[in-house]
Amino acid sequence: MSDQTPPVRPRRGETPSRASLRTAVVWEVLRDALDRRAKATGRDALDVLDTGGGSGNFAVPAARLGHRVTVVDPSPNALFALERRAAEAGVADRVRGVQGDVHGLFDVVERGGFDAVLFHGVLEYVEDPAEGVRNAVEALRPGGALSLLAAGLGGAVLARALAGHFTEARRALGDPAGRWGEGDPTPRRFTAEQLTQLVGDSGLEIASVHGVRVFADLVPGVLVDTEPGALEALLKLEEAAAESPAFHAVATQLHVLGEKRG
Template identity: 80%
Template structure:
């Protein structure tokens, strides 16, 4: 994997924002390039579905590569912001936003209609995560690619423990949904084994698993924002450990890349 770009979307980002997207974007961009070479479509243009795509953090840079993107999100406010954002980015002709969710995905899009499906930050908020994976896979064309990003259990346990909240850390470790307490804003967290299991059961072959934000959520923000060279060094470190299984168990997020066919 190449070194991550601090600014994948070509926009002005805060350092913390770039840390949240850089590793996943580099992996996704490489996957899009590979799929475009084999898709057999005119000019290598892909049809990409971004479920839960919100305001277009990934849809905009994907559209800038020349691909067509359909964003499905349940929030009208997010879709309104998406419309404004794609217009400002000059990609309004390549991005379409529709209101919907993972459970009723095929009420708003056609099954088997997309070369690549992004399912980022969705499984945490659905009642049946396995169903969410199955729906994302069912939206793929033959030989399509799935990019799945979800909250990691181990990262939450580590973060609560380092903050001195040991009871909450243990609760997250033993809770079926991976929550550290009633005040936890994240409804579900997952292990790499859970995510890859659901993907495999849905009929895809897992190509790679990446640990995302292994260190970045634990590093003091003032260091990243003010120390010369700290952001770039941290991005390179995150990239270096992303594919190492030893670090998946402590990542804040887990990314699974899988293919059909």
């Protein structure tokens, strides 16, 4: 694990990185949601909860924007890395890490105390996805936003097929959890329809749905690394395809932004 928080989106004039390909679409949606919430409340500093936020890939950039971020994660090692990264970024006073998980969320954080909740890469691993989403929503203040990022079923099927693992691709396609076999490290995958239903059933309004890593995981690295400007062009392609429902079915991840009625 790197000691530096990878960029969520390259700044203007910067060369994009592989890390920015994985996070740029989500960060743009999240940053816009935080900006809207700040304007609506008249508060520059919002309270953000990052469930399963690990070492701070989103928490630290959000704190750099001036927000107060609480990270809940079951791993002491991840929280230690978070503390170090926040200190290196000069935002230690705005980032707090607590050990816990989404099922016991209100043992460690306040119910209804946050303007935004990040629920990234967690839903795949919880025993009861509906309960996990409900808890995340209950942590929101009225008018707050839920940023939900989870593994996409179609992206996994396509990746296995393109790798020549046709039987595994077919198994994932028909498996209720979207798993391609016993060796699959991801316990559960989702379609866009499943995620929007989970968010909608929790009482939130669906603000947007985006496909994440539609092409980035499929393009051979040698093409991106050797062609001048290829990484920037791929990033722009990812951003252009992210909003198109036609590409949601083949995205490696799916991002849903839900908003709680005020």
